[in-house]
Amino acid sequence: MRSTFQGLETSLRALHAQQAALQTTGQNVANANTAGYTRQRANLQATSPYPSGGMNSPQIAGTIGTGVEASSIERIRDQYLDAQYRSGEAQVGYADMESSILKTVEAIMNDQEGTGLSGAMDEFWSSLQDLSINPNDEGIKTVVREKAVSLTDTFHYLNSALTTAQKDLQAEVDGAKDDINSIAAQIADLNQKIGELEPSGYLPNDLYDQRDLLVDKLSSYMDIKVECTSSGSGANRAAAGIYTIKVAGNSEALVQGNIANKVETVSNGSELEIQVNGTTVSPTGSFQSLIHNFGTDQSIYKTTIDQLDQLALTLATEFNNIHGNGYKQDGExxxxxxxxSSENASSTITLSDDIMKSTDNIAVGADGNKKSDGGNAAKLAELLNPNVGNGTIRSAYSEIIGEIGVKVQNANRLKENSENVRDLLSTKRDSVSSVSLDEEMTNMIKFQHAYNAAARSMTVMDEMLDRIINNMGVVGR
Structure with a gap:
């Protein structure tokens, strides 16, 4: 037979369950603006009815409910959306780093204000033009020499600035590597704590949130794959489990249980490689962009320096050929x-000792028999003529600048597209996992009314029991 006091117990269970739901709602509201917080939900479940099935169970018309309980308080997450978002974050990390590095190169090579290499070549060309008109003017010869020195200094500056900018990436590579290893170690530590709590039936939601926030941060450095494994047979069905984190496209684990394998950068002789536990990996993300632009031959810095070297080599070689076929003022x-140096011309190009010793060694004339001949100076000027089309030194430099500009535009476009995709995925994920104050206020009212109804039900049961205890079986009243 059902207990006389079962009604009180049923109402009490209802009070406890609705109170748990209200407290969960309050927790959501309190953390509406907390970074990485995932909204939680109290899962209400009917308790076992009376009587339970069995040979000795009483024969009654049907089972009678015994109330409700909050079976668990779980986070609302979608692992598929998490994986998509993290992949998108890796794409944004890579595109953002590429765009930043390319903008640095563009700023170094900036020629818009005429202060760069094109400005130096223009001034050198203009001085040669003047010399071709006034071949015996010592002042103009001095200007030609000074403008030539300015041109070589500009080559030196560009080479040095690009080389320094590339070397500065070393600090960023080391910082990113240390950050990745630190995050991996923190995730492994959280795995340890979670693995100790879950088998006892606990759902450490705050630890889950800390771990997922770290995984999101890690995904900006490299594209990763997250696998979940159960922490034991006693774990709640809503338990998130233990994370194993692998670099996407590779089987090597960065984090496995409470063990974190370190990310290392290793030189293979000519280029840097990213390795996890001794295995080379090639993940998308900002870290890959740093490695690509710091330690490979395809780096934008290396490519641009090589182009400058070729430009300086071509300029110096062709200029020397023309100059060697001309004649100095004394007819020689x-x-x-x-x-x-042919291997690194942009950093080594200088004026010859003869030219630095005396401007009389400038071969101005094309005919050794003419005293006022500026024909060779005109040929030298033509080599740097900005008004001549393809095939000149100037057009070669314009191609370098144009190529950098196209790369910057492409990188900015990739960054914008990646951010749009990431933001869309973030919105979809937030629609599932983030706190909506409107929804929480609605739930608060719903649970409050349910709590009030349970309290009223308990009052009714109390009045019924009072009637039985105090007013039944009293004879003579």
Missing amino acids: KGSDFFMF
């Missing part, structure tokens, strides 16, 4: 105007 053949 011209010598080399520039000195350089």
Whole structure:
């Protein structure tokens, strides 16, 4: 037979369950603006009815409910949306780093105000034009030499600035590597704590949120794959389990249980590689962009320096050829105007000792028998003529600048597209996992009314029991 006091117990269970739901709603409201917080839900479940099935169970018309309980308080997450968002975050990390590095190169090579290499070539060309008109003017010869020095200094500056900017990435590579390893260690530590709590039936939601926030941060450095495994047979069905984190496209685990394998950067002789536990990996993300632009031959810095070297080599070689076929004021053949190393011309190009010693060694004339001949100076000027089309030194430099500009535009476009996709995925994920104050206020009212109704039900049961205890079986009243 059902207990006389069962009604009180049923009402009490209802009070406890609705109170748990209200407290969960209050927790959601309190953390509406907390970074990484996932909204929680109290799962209400009917308790076992009376009587339970069995040979000795009483024969009654049907089972009678015994109330409700909050079986668990779980986070509302969608693992599929999490995986999509993290993949999108890796794409944004890569595109953002590429865009930032390319903008640095563009700023170094900036020629818009005429202060860069094109401005130096224009001034050198203009001085040669003047010299072709006034071949015996010592002042103009001095200007030609000074403008040539300015041109070589500009080559030196660009080479040095690009080399320094690339070397500065070393600190960013080391910082990113340390950050990745620190995050991995923190995730492994949280796995340890979660693994100790879950088998006892607990749902450490705050630890889950801390871990997922770290995984999101890690995904900006590299594209990762998250696998979940159960922490034991005693775990609640809503338990998130233990994370194993692998670099996307690779089987090597960065984090496995409470063990974190370190990310290392290793040189293979000519280039840097990313390795996890001794295995080379190639993840998308900001870390891959840093490695690509710091330690590979395809780096935008290395490519641009190589182009500058080729430009300086071509300029110096062709200029020397023309200059060597001309004649100095004394009628002798011209010598080399520039000195350089063929392997790194942009950093080594200088004026020859003869030119630095005396401007009389500039081969101005095309005919050794004419005293006022500026024909060779005109040929030298033509080599740097900005008004001549393809095939000149200027057009070659314009191609370098144009190529950098196109790369910057493409990188900005990729960054914008990646951010749009990531933001869309973030919105979809937030629609599932983030706190909606409107929804929480609605739930609060719903649970409050349910709590009030349960309290009223308990009052009714109390009045009924009072009637039985105090007013039944009293004879003579």
